[in-house]
Amino acid sequence: MSKLFVADLQGKEEIESIFSVKIFNTMEGKDGRKYFNLILSDASGDLESRLWQYSEEVEKNISKNSFVRVRGKLNFFQGRKQFILSHIEKVSSSEVNEDDFIMKSTQNPEVMFKELLAIVDDLTDVYIRDLLRSIITDGEISRRLKTWQAGKSIHHAYKSGLLEHILSCTHLAVNLSRHYRVNDNYVVAGCILHDLCKIYELTDGVNVEYTEEGKLVGHLVKGLEIVDRYAYKIKNFPHYTKMHIKHILLAHHGEYEYGSPKIPQTSEAFLVHLIDMMDSKMNTLEMIKKTDSSTGHWSGFVKHLDRIVYKSELPFYPEYIQDEEVYHEEKRESRPAAPAPAAHAPAKKPHATEPKTNMSKMLSGFKIED
Ligand SMILES: [Fe+2]
Ligand SMILES: [Fe+2]
Structure with missing residues (x-):
């Protein structure tokens, strides 16, 4: 079984791999049922995880800093990756390459x-x-x-x-x-x-x-x-x-x-x-x-910075935009494409009020996810 790294997991997939246990807590739901709340990690990042099936054996054998072989499904919960485990077992540190973690x-x-x-x-x-x-x-x-x-x-x-x-x-x-x-x-x-x-x-x-x-x-x-x-x-x-x-x-x-x-x-x-x-x-x-495992532009709450942060690259335009329809991608798409400027035509100078950013490019580059 080859090692799957947290940073490479895309979501909505079945996973089987070895991780180290960063946090391991036994929790109790509103209905009084016990479950396990874990943060699994490796050299590429951390993964919030849950094991809904409580067992005394798991509670006794697994602890913070254990290496574990796990199986389960990666889902999204409130815009964040969440790994729902169906199986967990402890593995010896001699079985793992510590560099992976x-x-x-x-x-x-x-x-x-x-x-x-x-x-x-x-x-x-x-x-x-x-x-x-x-x-x-x-x-x-x-x-x-x-x-x-x-x-x-x-x-x-x-x-x-x-x-x-x-x-x-x-x-x-x-x-x-x-x-x-x-x-x-x-x-x-x-x-x-x-x-x-x-x-x-x-x-x-x-x-x-x-x-x-x-x-x-x-x-x-x-x-x-x-x-x-x-x-x-x-x-x-x-x-x-x-x-x-x-x-x-x-x-x-x-x-x-x-x-x-x-x-x-x-x-x-x-x-x-x-x-x-x-x-x-x-x-x-x-x-x-x-x-950060949140989907979209924004991170989850970052305690050290006391805020959420915008994760994506900011728009950057090294050249002026020639296309005038820059605000509404939909409008632009409904119109026929403007003819290309003649090769010898002088470069158009931007008007003082003309925006220098191409919103249609920006929106296509930063598709908003839920
Ligand atoms: Fe320092
Ligand atoms: Fe210090």
């Missing part, structure tokens, strides 16, 4: 790491440069950095996602520090170090969880410990430099209600917070476009 960054981690080092080597503050270099080239830190994901589910939640997020933020740090004329050494340091200690906060593997250190200490405070540990190895590391780096790390979540023990109080700390927020939200949007 781990979502990965599209970028090569070794290449990303080299890019990051090159940015560090270009820094002009010798203390910050040496501090960053010694931290990220530490054997265990670099190994984890190339592999870990940036979160359990919110953004960059895939293998090497942490490095992708850190590198993306660091590129923004270089460009925006120049734009706003702030000290790029600190902004780069903040972007590299702000989430680095997620390598201690989270586990790796198929189902990422918070570690005890993550729950009890967290990546912000752990970041300070790392800065202290490596700064002590650098002779005469300036106290004020260390203090400002620590402030950036403590303030990067921006607001007290988002778990920030400090709010940003320097331009560099503000910029790191804004870059972090921008990069996490843009990645969330990118992932929604790739993995």
Whole structure:
């Protein structure tokens, strides 16, 4: 049986394949009958699933993080894909190729790491440069950095996602520090170090969880410990430099209600917070476009963004429209086609009030589904 991937499932089809169980809950319907509510997943995305036939055996054997062989039918419910299972059985992890179940960054981690080092080597503050270099080239830190994901589910939640997020933020740090004329050494340091200690906060593997250190200490405070540990190895590391780096790390979540023990109080700390927020939200949007299972233009509700989002590409016209009938596709279809302009005819200049978008093209490209 070849592996079917969530992203390739089109709907209204019989499915038999192996998935990992991301969420497994026993529920009770209004009529008091029990059923199972699952989220099945693989490297390409998640699939809402239901098993209406309750059985004690299934409840006992299947749990979150199990690999399962399932059979059933993919339907649509309220515009979203929903997999209705008729059979489920646990399979051993030795029977599966784990790579099929781990979502990965599209970028090569070794290449990303080299890019990051090159940015560090270009820094002009010798203390910050040496501090960053010694931290990220530490054997265990670099190994984890190339592999870990940036979160359990919110953004960059895939293998090497942490490095992708850190590198993306660091590129923004270089460009925006120049734009706003702030000290790029600190902004780069903040972007590299702000989430680095997620390598201690989270586990790796198929189902990422918070570690005890993550729950009890967290990546912000752990970041300070790392800065202290490596700064002590650098002779005469300036106290004020260390203090400002620590402030950036403590303030990067921006607001007290988002778990920030400090709010940003320097331009560099503000910029790191804004870059972090921008990069996490843009990645969330990118992932929604790739993995959301709702039909049509709109996603389901995205908690991290507190809204639904428009998933389709926006209309784009690199050339002016020659066809005047641009608003109503039906009207256009009922009329005979306009003669093609003569090859030597000058290109028609658009009138100031003439729309530059071809709605008929747009509508045909974006057929509205229910
Ligand atoms: Fe963070
Ligand atoms: Fe971050």
